[in-house]
Each structure stands twice: as C-alpha cells, then as structure tokens.
Amino acid sequence: xxxxxxxxxxxxxxxxxxxxxxxxxxxxxxxxxxxxxxxxxxxxxxxxxxxxxxxxxxxxxxxxxxxxxxxxxxxxxxxxxxxxxxxxxxxxxxxxxxxxxxxxxxxxxxxxxxxxxxxxxxxxxxxxxxxxxxxxxxxxxxxxxxxxxxxxxxxxxxxxxxxxxxxxxxxxxxxxxxxxxxxxxxxxxxxxxxxxxxxxxxxxxxxxxxxxxxxxxxxxxxxxxxxxxxxxxxxxxxxxxxxxxxxxxxxxxxxxxxxxxxxxxxxxxxxxxxxxxxxxxxxxxxxxxxxxxxxxxxxxxxxxxxxxxxxxxxxxxxxxxxxxxxxxxxxxxxxxxxxxxxxxxxxxxxxxxxx
Amino acid sequence: xxxxxxxxxxxxxxxxxxxxxxxxxxxxxxxxxxxxxxxxxxxxxxxxxxxxxxxxxxxxxxxxxxxxxxxxxxxxxxxxxxxxxxxxxxxxxxxxxxxxxxxxxxxxxxxxxxxxxxxxxxxxxxxxxxxxxxxxxxxxxxxxxxxxxxxxxxxxxxxxxxxxxxxxxxxxxxxxxxxxxxxxxxxxxxxxxxxxxxxxxxxxxxxxxxxxxxxxxxxxxxxxxxxxxxxxxxxxxxxxxxxxxxxxxxxxxxxxxxxxxxxxxxxxxxxxxxxxxxxxxxxxxxxxxxxxxxxxxxxxxxxxxxxxxxxxxxxxxxxx
Numbered sequence: 001x002x003x004x005x006x007x008x009x010x011x012x013x014x015x016x017x018x019x020x021x022x023x024x025x026x027x028x029x030x031x032x033x034x035x036x037x038x039x040x041x042x043x044x045x046x047x048x049x050x051x052x053x054x055x056x057x058x059x060x061x062x063x064x065x066x067x068x069x070x071x072x073x074x075x076x077x078x079x080x081x082x083x084x085x086x087x088x089x090x091x092x093x094x095x096x097x098x099x100x101x102x103x104x105x106x107x108x109x110x111x112x113x114x115x116x117x118x119x120x121x122x123x124x125x126x127x128x129x130x131x132x133x134x135x136x137x138x139x140x141x142x143x144x145x146x147x148x149x150x151x152x153x154x155x156x157x158x159x160x161x162x163x164x165x166x167x168x169x170x171x172x173x174x175x176x177x178x179x180x181x182x183x184x185x186x187x188x189x190x191x192x193x194x195x196x197x198x199x200x201x202x203x204x205x206x207x208x209x210x211x212x213x214x215x216x217x218x219x220x221x222x223x224x225x226x227x228x229x230x231x232x233x234x235x236x237x238x239x240x241x242x243x244x245x246x247x248x249x250x251x252x253x254x255x256x257x258x259x260x261x262x263x264x265x266x267x268x269x270x271x272x273x274x275x276x277x278x279x280x281x282x283x284x285x286x287x288x289x290x291x292x293x294x295x296x297x298x299x300x301x302x303x304x305x306x307x308x309x310x311x312x313x314x315x316x317x318x319x320x321x322x323x324x325x326x327x328x329x330x331x332x333x334x335x336x337x338x339x340x341x342x343x344x345x346x347x348x349x350x351x352x353x354x355x
Numbered sequence: 356x357x358x359x360x361x362x363x364x365x366x367x368x369x370x371x372x373x374x375x376x377x378x379x380x381x382x383x384x385x386x387x388x389x390x391x392x393x394x395x396x397x398x399x400x401x402x403x404x405x406x407x408x409x410x411x412x413x414x415x416x417x418x419x420x421x422x423x424x425x426x427x428x429x430x431x432x433x434x435x436x437x438x439x440x441x442x443x444x445x446x447x448x449x450x451x452x453x454x455x456x457x458x459x460x461x462x463x464x465x466x467x468x469x470x471x472x473x474x475x476x477x478x479x480x481x482x483x484x485x486x487x488x489x490x491x492x493x494x495x496x497x498x499x500x501x502x503x504x505x506x507x508x509x510x511x512x513x514x515x516x517x518x519x520x521x522x523x524x525x526x527x528x529x530x531x532x533x534x535x536x537x538x539x540x541x542x543x544x545x546x547x548x549x550x551x552x553x554x555x556x557x558x559x560x561x562x563x564x565x566x567x568x569x570x571x572x573x574x575x576x577x578x579x580x581x582x583x584x585x586x587x588x589x590x591x592x593x594x595x596x597x598x599x600x601x602x603x604x605x606x607x608x609x610x611x612x613x614x615x616x617x618x619x620x621x622x623x624x625x626x627x628x629x630x631x632x633x634x635x636x637x638x639x640x641x642x643x644x645x646x647x648x649x650x651x652x653x654x655x656x657x658x659x660x661x662x663x664x665x666x667x668x669x670x671x672x673x674x675x
Contacts, residue, residue: 273392
C-alpha cells in the first residue's frame, strides 16, 4: 500500500482535508446513541484491514504535514517536549518500539537495519537516513524520545511506574486537547486527571489506574476519547488558548459543516521493556461535521449523542456555548431511524437519510 | 486468557550450583529472540506434572539485554508442594516448556542516586539482573548478600570476582551479620534500598529503614510466597455456577483453573493484586497469606487472594 501524503496545513489557511479513504477509516468514537465515561479498554492487537486499529502506530495521509506542524510548535515553544533525567532509558525503549513497529508494518516507508548497537534508520516520507549507536545519546541530534516522536504522529506521554502509581515524567505534546505537559510534568495519575468532571465520583480513575499498572510487555491496550475543535487545529494547547479559543466564536450556521470538527484520540498503552515505564501515545484524528454526515449512521448517532450529553461534559469539552448551533445542524441528519451497534459506518447496510 | 503472554521455549542448559540451587536456561523454540526486560522482572514457568499444571514465578537473573536466552535459578524446597522438586527432578535439557513474558513487580527506581541491594539466600536472583542492567547504564550500586554458608553461597564467586568493590558477603554459619543501622546511616541522600529474601529479613530491613526515617518510596522489597498446603475445602463459584474442591496440595487459584474457570493472575505469589476476588458469603475462617490486601481488608471477610490464601470452614462463595 502506498500512501499519498497531503500537502496541507493545520493553521492559518487550514488547508487540512480528509480524502474519501480517510473519512471511511475515521475512528468514530460512539458505539451507541449515547455517551458516558467508561474504562473502555481493549487489547491493541490489530483490527480490520485499513482501519486505524490495524497497525501498532497508524501512519496516514496527514503524516508529513503533521510532522511539519510539530516542528513549528517546537520551534515556538521547546517546553512542549520534556524528559526528566531518569526517563532517558524509557526514551530509548520508545525509539526501539516505534522503529521496529514502523519498519515491520510499513516496509515501503521505513527501514531499520541493526548490527548490534549500530543502527541505521531510514524514514522515506521525511527524507531521513541516520546511523547511530543504540543507547548512546551523543549519536542522535536530539534525545531518543524527541528524535523519534518528531517522526511519529500523535502525542506521547511516557509514564514512570513506581509506588503503585504512574508519573508524567516525559512527553512530546503538541497536538493536545487543552492540557499542558509543562504544567503536568512530574504529576501522578490522580493529580493530572484532577480537572476531569464526574469521572472521579464514578471511581473511573481508580479502576483505570489499576488496569494500566497491570499492562504487561507484549500485551498493549487501546481506547478512544473525543472532543470538539473549531477549525482543523492540532495545537489546541492552554499555552496558545489566546490564539484558538476565540475561533470558537466564529462558528455560523453557514460554516459549521466545514469548520466544526469532531476530534478523536486513539489512545494506546505499551509497557516498555528496559525501563518498565508505560508509554501512552495519543493520536489525534480530525473530521469535519460535513464529512462525517456522509455516513448516515454517524449523522443520526452524533446528533443523539450531542443532544443528550450531560451539561458538565459539554462544558468540560468546551462546546457548551455552540451546542444549540451544532444541534440545529446535526438534526437535519437525524430521521429517527434506529442505528446498528458498534462504531463502524456500516455504509452497505444503513439506510440512507429518509428526509 | 489470564496471565501474561506466553513464550514456547526449550531447556538448553541445567547447571547445579550447590546442594539446593540449580540454574535453568531457556531459549525460544522458534529460534527467534526473546523480549528484553528490566532487572527485577520474573517469568511464570508452566510445569506439566502429571495431571497437575504448576505455574511458578521465578526471577529472571540473566542479562536483561541478552535476547538469546533467559536464565532462572531454582532453590529446591523439600517441604513445598512440588514445583521446585519438579524442576530439579523432572526437567531435562531439550525439554519443551512454556514460560510467560517478563513481568516486573520489583523494578529499579531510576531516579535513585544509588541503589543499595540487600539479598538473603535465593533472594539474590533479581539483583543479578539489576546489577547487569546498572553496569550497562553506568549506575551506582552496592550489594550486601547474606548466605547460610560458603557452600550454599550461589553466585558469590562470580560477584566477588567481577565486582569486588561493590559486593559484601555475610555467612550465617560464621556469625557474620549485615550491620544494617550503620549501613543505612552511611548512605548518600537519594539512595534507594531494595531487599529480597526471607520474610524475616524483609521485615527487618523495612522496619529498620522506616525507623531511621527513610521515605517509604525509597524502600523496595519483593517476596514471592509459595502457596502452602493445607486442609481441603469446598468453594462455590457463583458466576460460573460450580462447586469445587480445593485439595490439600493445591492452591485455591489452581483449583479454580483446574475446573476450567478463567481467573486473572500475574505473580501467583500474593504480591501483584491481580487475582483479588470478592467474597460473596462465608461461614468459617480465612487463612490470608498475601501481602497485597491491607489488614482491615483481611479482617473484613470481603476479599481473598486465591493464589496463596486458603479457607477453613463450612461455606465459601466467591464472585468468580
């Protein structure tokens, strides 16, 4: 399979777009017509062919543009990438995991040649061909975590495990849904989740932590999370809220279909072998309302989910003010017909819109 | 399926070290590479002992970066239920066995400025892997290792010849004892202490270090309990709707598995918490042996760790 990489931007003129293929494989996060928090974990061991679940680290048409956007964010704000001193070994673990996975899963795009600790890494889409010594930091232009995550889509939190807790001790975070690595660095699992409403009362985080602490080598896990973003922005960080927050007020009934995006995070979890740390990649997928409505099932369901979402969650996810306008738009695509269970669009079996 | 991922291996070497301890080496059957691991990790070894499937955890003691082979050292326990005896008597070079992926419940705290290792007897094994890891990374460590006698001092020669400055050996039969108070007192700030050995030694080190004001987070210990034999008892498994008998020489967890009920587990030694099971009803007394549940949880009668704990009485109903 050869991927045609888009020439596109996630800022200024927002020329980002999804091809028909990208829309079909978009990870729609709602498996039923309503939404509430749950520890919705499953094993991360492949999935349907060409779905975002198929490979360990999904590479898609946005790869090259996303890496350019990351480089721009880092040039403006180097603190988006931090690694406390004891996390360097985990950085090497992550470098190995990504290089081995990508070279095995996309041999036409990535190559890894290993001769003992002498490694050669070829990244064709980004035009990189580097030789270095594994576990020797001086042989790479950046630390190992920064080096490899400048070449991998999605944010990466590298969590140290100790005292029966997880600690946000390293990360590369430039495509986040309004949280800050620089603020959270060094915090434990309960501290960095403190702002989330409702979930603490439901005991979600105690159970989630227990699950994560027990993720073992060779048995990665995954889940989906979601929010809403106006304009296809990757960098919706608190640091830049003054730039993007105001854009939420530019939504109109005329432009909402193209401007309003459903933002879905494919979150995966891998135990890292040498450091016993846990890596938590958070891969962001964006899809405009207009493109989502091409799947009749998604149109019906998104309307029902957004309509019935508790006020606390709509507020926390930052779209409470725009919810009435969203519902006006989405209701046009909900004819009241039942939807099939599961997240897949079921294009062959779902009836077309009956309006 | 419960437990960590499995690896099919072949026994490639068996080396008796002394009267009690034998080392076993495993290589993958498919000729490929094994996963790297972190020092302190263990593997669960599956033993097919007649009709009984035994699953015993052993610390990996080989170099964590060596992906060609794993090694474990097994101390023969003549009073135990038979897992170590099976390894010593029945396992031969060339045998095919199944082991689990590495699981680490005794990880190094990589923030430590110095790692102070205290080992008793067979408790030396996790430290052997941690020492190899730290040597590669340039870490600062020191080992104090208490053995019963020179003849039972597994790996003493290797340690003292490779690391004469870092290794300190104590023989019980020569009345040599770790001077713990002085040892702890002399450590630089940022030192973490790790202890692995008999229960009495672990308690001694934890209590002494805590008494000297060491932070709880800087004291690490690992003790795998072997399940102890006990009187047979009957259990009702409410979810699977089965009544099962737990025999004298099997654990509650093993009896559940024998009946084909899939129950979660990792360490099988009362340490990891994975097999925690809710008690729905009981009349009788629990024999709690794990160190996962807190004292008040033991007293509550609401939870049991079936890997090492037992029951004596009339009725026990579990949420499994």
